[in-house]
Amino acid sequence: MARQHRRPVLLEERIKDCKKCSLYKTRTTIVMGEGDYSARYMLVGEAPGKEENKQNRPFVGDAGQRLRKLIKQAGLNINDFYIVNVCKCWPGEGNRTPTKSEIEACLPYLIHQINQIKPEIIFTLGNTATLALLGNRDTRGITKIHGQRYNIGFPVQSVVIPLYHPSYLIRNGESLDHIFIEDLKFAVGIIEGEKNKKKEIYEDLLK
Numbered sequence: 001m002a003r004q005h006r007r008p009v010l011l012e013e014r015i016k017d018c019k020k021c022s023l024y025k026t027r028t029t030i031v032m033g034e035g036d037y038s039a040r041y042m043l044v045g046e047a048p049g050k051e052e053n054k055q056n057r058p059f060v061g062d063a064g065q066r067l068r069k070l071i072k073q074a075g076l077n078i079n080d081f082y083i084v085n086v087c088k089c090w091p092g093e094g095n096r097t098p099t100k101s102e103i104e105a106c107l108p109y110l111i112h113q114i115n116q117i118k119p120e121i122i123f124t125l126g127n128t129a130t131l132a133l134l135g136n137r138d139t140r141g142i143t144k145i146h147g148q149r150y151n152i153g154f155p156v157q158s159v160v161i162p163l164y165h166p167s168y169l170i171r172n173g174e175s176l177d178h179i180f181i182e183d184l185k186f187a188v189g190i191i192e193g194e195k196n197k198k199k200e201i202y203e204d205l206l207k
Contacts, residue, residue, distance in 0.1 A: 011112055015088070020105040023089035023098075029056045030089060033113065035082035041188075042119035043067070044110065045085045045165070046128035047098050053090035058083045063166040067125075070166070070177060074184040082117055086110055086132045103132050114154045120191050122158050123184070126165030133160055142168075147183035149190065161187040 012032045018024060031048040034057050043059075051061050059067055071078050087098045087106045098106075110132075114122065124130040127142045133152065138145055142162055150160040163183050169176050 011109060011116075015109060018088075021089075021102045023087065023091060023102055023106075026092040027089035028053050031056055031058055031085065032088060033082060033084035034058055036079065037082065037117050039082035039117060040080045040120045041082070042114065042117060042122045043081050043083045043125060044122060044129045044133065045083075045125045046132075047085050047087035047095075048090045049095045050090060050093070058085055059166075062170060066166040066170055070169075070180050071184065073177075074181045074188075076184065076188065081123075082113075082119065084110065084113055086129050097128055103128070107132060111154050114158060115156050118156050119158065121187055122160045123187070124160060124162045126163075126168060129165075130160075130162040134162075146179065147186060149187070159187075159191065 012030060016030060018030065031052050045058060048058060049061060049063075052058055058064070068078050071081065086103055088109060089106075091098050091102070122133065124133055130142060130145070131139065134150060137150060137152075138148075142164060146162050146164055148162065150162075152158055152160050161183065164176055164180050166180075169180060
């Protein structure tokens with residue numbers, strides 16, 4: 001069954017002058033995200049890079065190209081994903097990792113997006129995005145918890161699956177690409193299986 005399209009509340013208009021942290025000093029724009037608000041899945045990175053800051057789009061560089069390539073290799077469609085970052089503003093030269101206070105300042109905006117889009121699965125890319133959403137539920141790091149499932153209420157109930165960040169995959173050649181693909185396919189397969197099971201139970205009740 002097709003997901004109904006939902007008209008988003010214009011969060012970008014509400015936060016265009018945000019100065020909750022010092023990142024407003026380095027940004028050119030606030031990079032809200034990219035994709036259809038009726039997307040089935042959400043990909044969450046940590047923050048826009050220099051090029052993303054210029055183009056006002058998430059994941060437009062080498063990491064974005066690798067991400068789209070692996071999604072296609074997993075047999076999935078990039079149009080089924082809404083792509084977003086925890087922090088909406090570029091942290092500055094060197095594309096440093098956002099600080100804890102910067103993440104805490106911006107996290108409510110991401111939660112707002114999650115509750116609007118209501119994705120079937122939220123895929124967190126790398127340690128920063130994963131820790132931002134999992135908090136103290138699991139702090140073992142992405143190499144230990146990639147591909148594992150966490151059920152979290154935002155308050156909308158969501159399934160969170162951590163994945164390797166595509167930049168980390170690039171630094172490791174292609175040696176970890178198959179793990180990323182397997183994690184993607186496994187997660188989507190579980191959700192599809194659960195949906196089919198619910199459908200079977202419902203149909204049995206109608207007999």
